[in-house]
Amino acid sequence: xxxxxxxxxxxxxxxxxxxxxxxxxxxxxxxxxxxxxxxxxxxxxxxxxxxxxxxxxxxxxxxxxxxxxxxxxxxxxxxxxxxxxxxxxxxxxxxxxxxxxxxxxxxxxxxxxxxxxxxxxxxxxxxxxxxxxxxxxxxxxxxxxxxxxxxxxxxxxxxxxxxxxxxxxxxxxxxxxxxxxxxxxxxxxxxxxxxxxxxxxxxxxxxxxxxxxxxxxxxxxxxxxxxxxxxxxxxxxxxxxxxxxxxxxxxxxxxxxxxxxxxxxxxxxxxxxxxxxxxxxxxxxxxxxxxxxxxxxxxxxxxxxxxxxxxxxxxxxxxxxxxxxxxxxxxxxxxxxxxxxxxxxxxxxx
Numbered sequence: 376x377x378x379x380x381x382x383x384x385x386x387x388x389x390x391x392x393x394x395x396x397x398x399x400x401x402x403x404x405x406x407x408x409x410x411x412x413x414x415x416x417x418x419x420x421x422x423x424x425x426x427x428x429x430x431x432x433x434x435x436x437x438x439x440x441x442x443x444x445x446x447x448x449x450x451x452x453x454x455x456x457x458x459x460x461x462x463x464x465x466x467x468x469x470x471x472x473x474x475x476x477x478x479x480x481x482x483x484x485x486x487x488x489x490x491x492x493x494x495x496x497x498x499x500x501x502x503x504x505x506x507x508x509x510x511x512x513x514x515x516x517x518x519x520x521x522x523x524x525x526x527x528x529x530x531x532x533x534x535x536x537x538x539x540x541x542x543x544x545x546x547x548x549x550x551x552x553x554x555x556x557x558x559x560x561x562x563x564x565x566x567x568x569x570x571x572x573x574x575x576x577x578x579x580x581x582x583x584x585x586x587x588x589x590x591x592x593x594x595x596x597x598x599x600x601x602x603x604x605x606x607x608x609x610x611x612x613x614x615x616x617x618x619x620x621x622x623x624x625x626x627x628x629x630x631x632x633x634x635x636x637x638x639x640x641x642x643x644x645x646x647x648x649x650x651x652x653x654x655x656x657x658x659x660x661x662x663x664x665x666x667x668x669x670x671x672x673x674x675x676x677x678x679x680x681x682x683x684x685x686x687x688x689x690x691x692x693x694x695x696x697x698x699x700x701x702x703x704x705x706x707x708x709x710x711x712x713x714x715x716x717x718x719x720x721x722x723x724x725x
Contacts, residue, residue, distance in 0.1 A: 410440035
């Protein structure tokens with residue numbers, strides 16, 4: 376009966392329904408992973424500090440994210456009198472929306488019943504990610520300025536300088552990946568790794584530079600200067616409360632999810648594994664679902680790494696952050712591009 380109804384729909388309606396299902400599924404899974412990443416962070420923090428983490432709400436504390444969400448919804452939304460109200464209200468949205476948009480071009484699997492497991496299979500997928508993700512800093516800068524307070528303003532200024540410094544390194548670090556694969560399409564990058572091996576084996580320096588730049592771009596320790604509680608109280612979100620604060624909080628973890636997904640896609644084979652049938656597009660529904668599971672497992676492993684680093688390493692000094700970006704990472708990215716070009720040229724002429 377359902378197949379008969381589906382066959383009666385026009386191709387345009389079928390395409391629309393498929394895209395709506397993919398969008399709702401990807402956003403739902405992403406927000407679920409983000410919510411439980413917060414719980415994972417509290418558990419890992421407690422484990423590293425030799426104490427007990429959340430364990431009261433639900434079995435083993437598994438319902439803690441729901442309790443936190445309800446708490447944020449019912450808390451009073453305070454709008455200070457001294458802020459620039461329109462921009463103060465828009466800033467959390469500008470931080471959250473780019474993180475939700477960037478997942479559109481990340482392939483989360485090969486295919487399901489012949490339908491590609493990616494919302495938008497763009498030929499310039501990585502450029503789309505860089506273009507959209509760079510807009511997130513405007514939310515932080517706008518929050519710092521519109522709060523009309525010195526600590527948030529300093530946090531916003533720090534974030535803009537940090538983004539400019541490490542966005543350049545991040546962009547140059549992936550140039551070598553696309554020099555080797557010959558494409559900017561992320562699905563084709565995954566296919567290349569399925570046939571030739573993960574790019575972490577060929578581009579370890581590129582991976583390291585991208586990874587450290589991702590820490591800086593997501594404002595995570597040891598690069599959490601925009602909010603540095605010990606110095607700036609809370610930085611750009613000091614004046615925020617209720618759901619506005621929650622959106623900044625969720626935006627940070629959503630950006631972690633996106634960074635982990637991009638690292639997985641570019642360097643660790645995305646949904647593929649180095650053996651059949653996981654290194655080629657799925658021929659059955661169960662293999663397609665297994666590909667999605669493989670991708671999520673790699674992303675969660677990176678999320679754990681982000682959390683582990685936060686509770687292990689101390690914060691850099693701000694001058695060390697800037698020196699690292701401009702004096703060390705930028706020259707290294709240029710050297711890596713040059714070496715990759717030389718190696719590829721030698722291979723071509725041999």
